[in-house]
Every structure is written in C-alpha cells, then in structure tokens.
Amino acid sequence: MSQLEKLRQAMGPAGVDAVWISDPANVRALSGFSSPKDAKVLVTAGSVTLYTDARYTVQAQEESPLPAFIARPPETYQHAAQSLSGLRVGFEAEHLTVAMLDDLREHWPDAQLVPLRELGRGLRMVKTQDEIEAIRAAQALADRVYAEVRPSISAGVRERDVALDIEMRLRRAGAESAFDIIVASGPRGAMPHGVASDRVIEDGELVTIDMGARLGGYHSDMTRTVAVGTPSDEMLRVYRAVLEAEEAAVAAVGPGVRAADLDTLARDILTRHGLGEAFAHSLGHGIGLEVHEGPSLRGVSTDVLEAGMLVTIEPGAYLPGIGGVRIEDLLLVTENGHEVLSRAEKDRL
Numbered sequence: 081m082s083q084l085e086k087l088r089q090a091m092g093p094a095g096v097d098a099v100w101i102s103d104p105a106n107v108r109a110l111s112g113f114s115s116p117k118d119a120k121v122l123v124t125a126g127s128v129t130l131y132t133d134a135r136y137t138v139q140a141q142e143e144s145p146l147p148a149f150i151a152r153p154p155e156t157y158q159h160a161a162q163s164l165s166g167l168r169v170g171f172e173a174e175h176l177t178v179a180m181l182d183d184l185r186e187h188w189p190d191a192q193l194v195p196l197r198e199l200g201r202g203l204r205m206v207k208t209q210d211e212i213e214a215i216r217a218a219q220a221l222a223d224r225v226y227a228e229v230r231p232s233i234s235a236g237v238r239e240r241d242v243a244l245d246i247e248m249r250l251r252r253a254g255a256e257s258a259f260d261i262i263v264a265s266g267p268r269g270a271m272p273h274g275v276a277s278d279r280v281i282e283d284g285e286l287v288t289i290d291m292g293a294r295l296g297g298y299h300s301d302m303t304r305t306v307a308v309g310t311p312s313d314e315m316l317r318v319y320r321a322v323l324e325a326e327e328a329a330v331a332a333v334g335p336g337v338r339a340a341d342l343d344t345l346a347r348d349i350l351t352r353h354g355l356g357e358a359f360a361h362s363l364g365h366g367i368g369l370e371v372h373e374g375p376s377l378r379g380v381s382t383d384v385l386e387a388g389m390l391v392t393i394e395p396g397a398y399l400p401g402i403g404g405v406r407i408e409d410l411l412l413v414t415e416n417g418h419e420v421l422s423r424a425e426k427d428r429l
C-alpha cells in the first residue's frame with residue numbers, strides 16, 4: 081500500500097476529513113520532493129496537493145507525481161481554504177509551530193483544526209521496497225567508507241581528523257553525513273554522543289565511531305568501537321559484555337517480536353555483567369527519512385516488529401571518567417527473521 085493510501089485509510093479512524101502535512105519527513109514520503117522543508121502537502125479524500133514556492137517549480141515537476149501549487153503564504157493558505165470549508169482538518173501536533181497554527185486558524189475559519197500525533201509512525205514504520213533499497217545503498221556506502229578509514233584510526237590522530245576523513249569520503253560519493261559523526265576516544269567514550277573533538281587518540285584506548293550516510297534522503301546508522309593498541313582489562317571486559325548483548329539482541333530480531341523484549345534481553349545481559357546502570361539509552365530505533373523514527377526499541381515501547389521495518393540494535397556501556405563502548409548494527413526485519421545490512425567488521429577483542 082502506498083503512503084498516500086495508508087494516510088487516507090487512517091483519516092477516518094483519526095476523525096478527520098483532510099490532513100495538512102508540515103513534517104518534512106512526511107512531506108517527502110508522500111511527495112518524493114527533495115526539499116521538503118520548503119513544502120507542505122494537503123490530503124483530502126479526493127485530492128492531494130504539493131505546496132511549494134517558485135524556487136522549486138522545475139524541481140517539484142521533476143521529482144513529484146503530485147500536482148503542485150506554487151505560491152507562498154498567505155496565497156498558499158488561501159488556495160487550500162477552497163477545498164477545506166466545513167472539513168475537519170488534521171495537522172501534525174509535533175511539527176506545526178504555534179505561529180503556523182495561528183495562520184491556519186486565520187485563513188481557514190470554516191475548517192475545524194484537529195491535532196494529530198505520530199502520523200509518521202503509521203506512514204513510515206514499514207518501508208516500501210524502494211525505501212529498503214535506498215537504506216541498503218546508504219549503509220553499503222557507510223560500510224565502504226568505514227573500511228577505508230579504519231586503518232587510520234591510531235595513536236596520535238585527532239578525533240576530528242577521523243570524522244573529517246569519513247565526511248569527505250561520504251560527500252565525494254554523493255552522500256552526506258547522516259548526523260554529526262561521533263568519534264569518542266578514551267574517557268570521552270563515556271559520552272554516548274561524544275561528537276569528534278580535538279582530542280588526540282592515545283595508545284591503549286578504545287574509540288567509538290558512530291556514523292551514517294544520508295543518500296537520496298534516506299539514512300543509515302552504525303557504530304563500531306575499536307581498540308588502538310591493547311586496552312585495559314576493565315575496558316576489554318566491558319567490550320566483550322556489550323558485544324555479547326549486541327549479538328544476542330541481533331539474533332532475536334524477527335517479525336512478531338516485541339521491541340521492549342529485545343531491550344530487556346540486551347539490558348539483562350549487561351546487568352549480569354554489572355553494567356545495567358551503564359547502559360544509558362534505549363536498545364535501538366527505526367530509521368528511514370529520519371535517523372530516529374518508529375519503531376522504538378526501548379523498555380516502555382509497545383511496538384511489535386514487522387517485516388519491512390528497519391531497526392538498529394545498539395547496546396552500550398558508559399563509565400564516566402573511564403570510557404565507553406557501543407556496538408550498533410542496522411537490520412531489516414524479514415518474513416523469516418532479519419538481514420543485517422551493516423557489514424563493517426567488528427573488532428574481536
């Protein structure tokens with residue numbers, strides 16, 4: 081089913097006759113338009129319109145099968161008002177600013193505005209085949225770049241230079257970095273999101289590299305922790321515990337599996353190693369047009385995995401003042417289990 085069909089199907093149960101889409105990831109999913117921050121989509125039972133401005137006339141025509149109306153507010157709102165009189169119009173509560181809501185109220189006095197939450201989950205959690213291939217390509221590129229850069233991660237090298245090398249290679253290949261690249265060495269490894277700094281990597285340290293490619297709007301995400309020289313016995317123990325938790329959780333991924341159970345499985349292994357408190361985030365997340373999207377692999381999640389979902393599995397352990405480890409793979413949930421899309425080699429310490 082297309083994302084437009086999914087949205088139309090969800091409109092009745094949500095109590096709306098139309099939806100005004102302003103979340104860029106949902107705009108892109110529905111329209112294919114690659115500058116979704118400068119666009120909106122209006123969906124009614126019988127029509128769908130892409131709204132953008134004259135900077136994008138040619139681009140919208142080339143990229144999107146949707147009929148486009150080229151204008152800027154207030155003309156955009158005035159045009160949409162013609163098809164919304166008397167309708168209940170849903171909007172994305174997490175994405176529409178208070179100022180935008182004021183504008184909609186002013187220009188659509190005959191419509192009833194209804195806040196909707198988490199629209200993207202219904203539209204985007206299960207990927208289309210094209211989306212799966214886009215993410216597979218992004219991950220394949222990230223794997224290649226990681227393999228090229230891995231030999232240079234050594235004592236005397238600045239974290240920033242490792243990140244720059246990764247970013248330059250991604251860009252040369254026509255992609256971008258999916259997020260600020262994390263290169264966290266030695267004690268900085270205790271920061272789960274320690275983006276690359278000026279710190280110089282030292283002999284005997286672990287270094288966490290968390291990187292992804294954004295290609296055609298779709299993201300990949302993968303983490304490897306590598307050893308430079310021989311790490312301390314304490315950090316070797318932490319590394320092996322995280323690897324055990326990661327591999328156990330990866331092996332358990334499949335359709336029908338509760339996301340919360342996966343988180344518990346990994347957390348229990350780390351707890352047995354005395355590292356439960358050190359695992360400071362969720363086990364993983366869905367990925368696609370955003371780095372973090374549904375399903376959520378956290379303890380309180382009610383999500384159940386389905387074939388066609390893409391998820392990360394990324395347990396970690398962080399010891400303030402000492403260091404940290406995270407190991408992350410990107411997986412496609414399949415009818416029979418899963419496929420690991422991230423192929424980059426892991427250190428066997």
Ligand SMILES: CSCC[C@H](N)C(=O)N[C@@H](C)C(=O)N[C@@H](C)C(=O)O
Binds near residue numbers: 259361362365
């Ligand atoms: C700022 S994007 C960083 C991406 C990174 N690979 C990542 O996903 N890190 C996780 C530790 C994370 O942020 N997990 C989220 C879902 C959480 O636990 O809330």
